[in-house]
Amino acid sequence: MEDGTIPDSDITASSAWSDSTEAKHGRLSTGEGDGAWCPAGAVFPSGSEYLQIDLHKLHFLALVGTQGRHADGHGQEFARSYRLRYSRDGEKWITWKDRWxxxxxxxxxxxxDIVLKDLGPPIVARMVRFYPLADRVMSVCLRVELYGCVWDDGLKAYTAPVGHVMQLPGMPVYLNDSTYDGSTDMQFGGLGQLCDGVLGGDDFIQTKELRVWPGYDYLGWSREALGQGSVDIEFHFERPRVFHNMQVHSNNRHTQGVRVFSKVECLFKPGILQPWSSPALTLPVPLEDLKDPSSRPISLPLGGQPAQILRCKFYFADRWLLISEISFLSEPFEDDGTEPDHPKIPPTSPSPPVNHTSSSSTSGPGLPVAKDDSSNTAILIGCLVGIILLLLAVIAVILWRQYWKKILGKVSQALLLNNPAYHLLLSDHRKEPPPYPGSPPYPSLSPPVSPPLPPSVPHYAEADIVSLQGVSGNNTYAVPALASSSPGADAAPLPELPRQCLIFKEKLGEGQFGEVHLCEIENPQDLPTLEFPFNVRKGRPLLVAVKILRPDASKNARNDFLKEVKILSRLKDPNIIRLLGVCVSSDPLCMVTEYMECGDLNQYLSHRVLLDKTGPSHNTPTISYPALISMASQIASGMKFLSSLNFVHRDLATRNCLVGGERGENGEDRGGERHIKIADFGMSRNLYAGDYYRIQGRAVLPIRWMAWECILMGKFTTASDVWAFGVTLWEMLSICQEQPYCNLTDEQVIDNAGEFFRDQGRQVYLSRPAVCPQGLYELMLSCWNRDCKLRPTFAYIHSFLTEDAMNMV
Structure with a gap:
């Protein structure tokens, strides 16, 4: 709308107050005419006036923006609320509703002000209408914008059976298509969760969207309730297409009776009035390869079949079939009438040029004759020189980009003081309001320029630093290479554990080079080579986390994996997760570490409330202030040990701390007192993807926990770990109810790091949690001191939490 891609002729309205406020003036951030679209009369609460945009082809719309009529300060009209209606064919109109x-x-x-609204769920539409609303009869004006892309799939509707409810102990799991926009009684004539781009996780009870019901991410059917052995889904497309592949994201939690379909049978219909193809295309799915209960995409080749309508039967392999997403690899089909059963395929390479020059010659008919004209030769040479220069320029640009990638590889290119929103603007393609009131909008995009370093920034020697990619694909530990005199340098080699002793429980997450699985060892005392943890009662199964390197990982990734094994084997402290053993005699390479029975600290605290003087809350687990300080003291103790070896963690947060029950000699639980250990694989969990800032699809950084010098200069030291500990302590005293700086966007967090750099008193600190005494908050503030040399040591922090903080009220 704003840049004129949508022409005036495609913007219409139910009415307009005057020529200067007609529909074409309803473009966001423009001020032509009288500054906006205004309907002819006042808007009633029922909202019958509308502004309509015709996109002429199906689009996937994920965001809309609205604005009132400003007209250089003369406008006073705006819409406090509105409704959206959309259509895929110009006849049937659908009212958009959110997930609730x-x-x-x-x-x-x-x-x-521009107000942006994320469309959750997103919509697929050709035409969109904005209906301004009012709580009373009043005048309104409106400017709008649409954000999305062309819907290349061409899918217009699918028909599927209504999803069922799975009854689990004490919990119904609703597996219905809750965002379906067609007839919901028969699931006919609409689109919904099978094409919304959200892929369900391994555990179908857990959802990626907040505040929704269990099972929301999946559409599921029971073989018993359906009364047949297959689920029939029919797909209707806007026009005929050639289908090469269908990808189905399915759940495979076979421990709960959910399994990937055993086979698919598909029929193809070239047109609405034409018969179905015969015989059906049968695509088996080998179930012996699906013993891992992880959700996965199943890719099914469709053989280049032309069709406008597909009907596929998905056959049950167990009691339940759960599907999260179905997508197609296809292209428009244009039939020239000569070959009705095959698509018209464009040539793969251009035909050779034909010389049409005619001239009399003794060389014989049909042979080209060179003209005696030096001008053509000059033109040809000029073109060749131009092409060579262009190639040299391209090579120079590529080399220059490679140089910058190498220099800035470990630091976000978005971390620029001049333009902190660089990569977010590239990825979002939308305008955001300035980060703080009164600040100017971001400048135009420019190549990254390294900020000058102030003379007060201390330099840290980082010679011989070993940076590990590891399974998660993140530089988790950055450690000096250990000399023979280093503590733990003479550690005995870790035992080789038999793979068959590891019983798979669930996949915790995955990273760039491998996966992290939760496993169980039933009788750990039967393995004499296992370094048996002191806090596990004999006869109880031992929970372990298993990091598995993909067999196809590069040589560098394998070397990093073995280095990580060597380094982690030397970390032996009561508050550091212990590396128990390895499986490196054959592929895939595995390392086995402890896992605490209560999971990570973030999830543990977020399900609790603070115990106060009024007593425990009804049916809600509680935690006391002394218990929080005890946990924080244990984390500080573990970090004190790491810092004594000059280890830098880089990703300290509650998600990277595990919780277990501290037990006595006979295995009894001692009143909820919990043992905390620092781990390193929180980043690989999809649950915490929102805690990491992605840089153009490459690196991910936990910027809300990072010190300003880490964000702007890529300097990771023990002092930056102290900063992260202050944020972790803030999380704990907030009972992990919100993300740090939750009122700031990622780009504003980066901009705040720039304020620390400039040191002009405009930087923003995390506010004091309600339960936090002033003395403890002052400790946090000292952790966030701009001068890293003035931040406290972990030895001081541990002493403070052990001796002083426990006595604070």
């Missing part, structure tokens, strides 16, 4: 069934969208509060 609400159809009224919050609009503007003044005439000039």
């Amino acid at each position: 069934g609400q159809d009224v969208v919050s609009g503007n509060e003044n005439t000039y």
Whole structure:
């Protein structure tokens, strides 16, 4: 709308107050005419006036923006709320609703600010209408914008059976298509969760969207309730297409009766009035390869079949079939009438040029004759020189980009003081309001320029640093290469554990080079080579985390994996996760570490409330202030040990601390007192993907826990770990109810790091949690001191938490 890609002729309205406020003026951030679209009369609460945009082809829309009429300060009209309606064919109109069934969208509060609304769920539409609403009869004006892309799939509707409810002990799991926009009684004529781009996780009870019901990410059917051995789904496309591949993301939690379908049978219909193809295309799925209960995409070749309608039967392999997403690799089909059963395939390479020059010659008919004209030769030479120069320029640009990638590889290219939103703007393609009131909008994009370093920034020697990629694909530990005199340098080699003793429980997550699995060892005392943890009662199974390197990993990744094994084997401290053994005699390479029975600290605390003087809350687990300080003291103790070896963690946070029950000699639980250990694989869990800032699909950084010098200069030291500990302590005293700096976007967090760099008193600190005494908050503030040399040591922090913090009220 704003840049004129959508022409005036495609913007219409139910009415307009005047020529200067007609529909074409309803473009975001423009001020032509009288500054906006305004309907002819006042808007009633029922909202019958609308502004319509015709996109002429199906689009996937994920975001909309609205604005009032400003007109250089003269406008006073805006819509406080509105409804959205959309259509894929111009005849059937659908009212957009959010995931909880609400159809009224919050609009503007003044005439000039832009309000963006994420469409969850997103919509597939050709035409969109904005209906401004009012709580009373009043005048409104509106400017709008659409954000999305062309819907290349061409899918217009699918028909599927209504999903069923799975009854688990004490919990119903609703596996219905809750965002379906067609007829919901028969699931006919619409689109929904099978094409919304959200892939369900391994555990179908857990959801990626907040505040929704268990099972939300999946559409599922019971073989018993359906009364047949297959689920029939029919797909209707806008026009005929050639289908090469269908990808189905399916759950495989076979421990709960859920399994990937055993086979698929597909029929193809070239047109609405044409018969179905015969015989059906049968695609088996080998179930022996699906013993891992992880969700996965199943890729099914469709053989280049032309069709406008597909009907596929998905056959049950167990009691339940759960599907999260279905997508197609296809292309438009254009039939020239000569070969009705095959698509018209464009040539793969251009035909050779034909010389049409005619001239009389004694050389014989049909042979080209060179003209005696030196001008053509000059033109040809000029073209060749131009091409060579262009190639040299391209090579120079590539080499220059490689140089910058090498220099800035470990630091976000978005970490620029001049333009902190560089990569976010590239990826979002939308305008955001300035990060702080009164600040100017971001400048135009420019190549990255390293900021000058102030003379007060201390230099840290980083010679012989070993940076490990590891299974998670992140530089988790950055450690000096250990000399023979280093503590633990003479550690005995780790035992080789038999793979058959590891019983798979669930996949915790995955990274760039491998996966992290939760496993169980039933009788750990039967393995004499195992370094048996002191806090596991004899006869109880031992929970372990198993990091598995992919067999196809590169040589560098394998070397990093073995280095990580060597380094972690030397970390022996009560508050550091212990490396128990390895499986390196054959592929895939594995390392086995402890795993605490209560999971990670973030999840443990977020399900609790603080115990106060009024007593425990009804049916809600509680935790006391002394217990929080005890946990924090244990984390500080573990970090004190790491810092004594000059180890830098780089990713200290509650998600990377594991919780177990501290037990007595007979295995009894001692009143909820918990043992905390620092781990390193929180980043690989999809649950915490939102805690990491992704840089153009490459590196991910936990910027909300990082010191300013880490963000701007890539300097990771023990002092930056102290900063991260301060944020971790803030998380704990906030009972992990919100993300650090939750009121700031990622780009504003980066901009705040720039304020620490400039040191002009405009930097923002995390506020004091309600339960936090002032003395403890002052410790946090000292952890976030701009001068890293003035931050406390972990030895001091541990002493403070052990001796002083416990006595604070």
